[in-house]
Amino acid sequence: AYESFLSELKKRVKPSLFKSAFKDMKLAERSDERILLQVKDSVLKEVIEKNLRPVVEEAAKKVFGPVKVEFTVPSEPVKTPQPQQLELGLFKKSQKKEEELQSNLNPKYTFENFIVGTSNQFAHAAALAVAENPGKAYNPLFIYGGVGLGKTHLMQAIGNYIKKKSPWKKVIYVTTETFMNQLIEALKSDNISSFREKYRNIDVLLIDDIQFIGGKERTQIEFFHTFNALYDAGKQVVLTSDRPPKDIPTLTERLRSRFEWGLIADIQPPDFETRVAILKRKAELEGIEVSDKVIKLIATIIKSNIRQLEGALIKLKAKATLEGKPITERLVRELFSQESPEERAEKRRREISLKLIKTTVSSEFGVDEELLLSSSRKKQVALARQVAMYLAKRIGNYPYTQIAAAFNRDDHTTVLHAVRKVEELRKRDEKINQLLEKLELKVREEVERSS
Ligand code: ADP
Ligand code: MG
Secondary structure, three states: OHHHHHHHHHHHOOHHHHHHHHOOOEEEEEOOOEEEEEOOOHHHHHHHHHHOHHHHHHHHHHHHOOOEEEEEOOOOOOOOOOOHHHHHHHHHHHHHHHHHOOOOOOOOOOOOOOOOOOOOHHHHHHHHHHHHOOOOOOOOEEEEEOOOOOHHHHHHHHHHHHHHHOOOOOEEEEEHHHHHHHHHHHHHOOOHHHHHHHHHOOOEEEEEOHHHHOOOHHHHHHHHHHHHHHHHOOOEEEEEEOOOHHHOOOOOHHHHHHHOOOEEEEEOOOOHHHHHHHHHHHHHHHOOOOOHHHHHHHHHHOOOOHHHHHHHHHHHHHHHHHHOOOOOHHHHHHHHOOOHHHHHHHHHHHHHHHHHHHHHHHHHHOOOHHHHHOOOOOHHHHHHHHHHHHHHHHHHOOOHHHHHHHOOOOOOHHHHHHHHHHHHHHHHOHHHHHHHHHHHHHHHHHHHHHO
């Protein structure tokens, strides 16, 4: 039964997540009322309990029936903590050097400023666990994901968190490229021993974009030794990459396997809700005034890259300031209408949206779709029709004539009239307003899903 429980779990999570969270899980106890699952350590237990409990319960229910699910960890002797004095002693001796050590951390990249959604919650929980327990939670932590999805932000949040809690700790953030250049420089100037001293006597090494180490033989050898020195001393190593270790070309086997020793966590592109939340936070941070509608529109146009999402807000603000106008949906369209792949996708979405608006409105009002196109003057039908026209204008931004044609009218002023009428209703009638907000969101999400 445990095997089929595992395969139920496998169906419900991505393979990478399954591997990092459930691979070593064991069934410790089982009764009619509950199952007790044993996971590797208390940190993983916490991560699973916080983020993955519903999936586990679902899978358990399927196989074991309605049982209670509990987690435990192996009872092993607690590692003796480092004697306090030793740490204090080191602190004093190295204080002077510490002042010279550059952490290279950007103070903006904190956990507080990081919005958590389903696409990044596992990586976020893992990063937080590492920040709270450096060297002891997961070592190394390997975060991977596409461009502009928050890898550098999360990694530096770990560094900032540790520095804030334990200012004496030596944290270095470095890109793989800088690490490489410093190494080359050190080799050239016969200074390799100070390079080694620098990187082997720190508490936390954050090394960004490790995929660039592929093919760089000398750097791989040096980094291998750096890694071992830190790892053996119980120091934390965090790595990011645009792909998992197994996909980094010409990476020596021994490095690859080390990258896989700890925890591998991926970040996926953000979903609609998360994009909206990020835009709101960013607007707040930058003091940019922008309505929810505009934010939702931006989140609909720009989908896969958080850096572009932020860039869009900045661009909008600059343009609006220049022209002394507020940021409107029109401005958003104006500014991003030239933008190629996304704009093309948006066009496609618009095409889909007319059809979707008709079905959504018809089911919401309980009015047959055919009636929307008919000439029926019944109150409920007329209202539904007007709402559909209004949404077509609002969401699809079609020309009036085209909307008229889509609803079997020859006269485009009918549409104009409908849009105005609904606009007015929205102002007067809070119920209608809420209904429209709900419909808009529903259609936008539907369009998203199907494009
Ligand atoms: P990557 O290193 O994956 O290419 P970055 O960490 O540089 O991406 O993120 C790009 C930008 O997006 C940064 O300004 C970062 O602060 C922001 N960002 C990414 N993810 C989030 C998030 N979840 N919440 C808030 N801001 C985010
Ligand atoms: Mg980065």
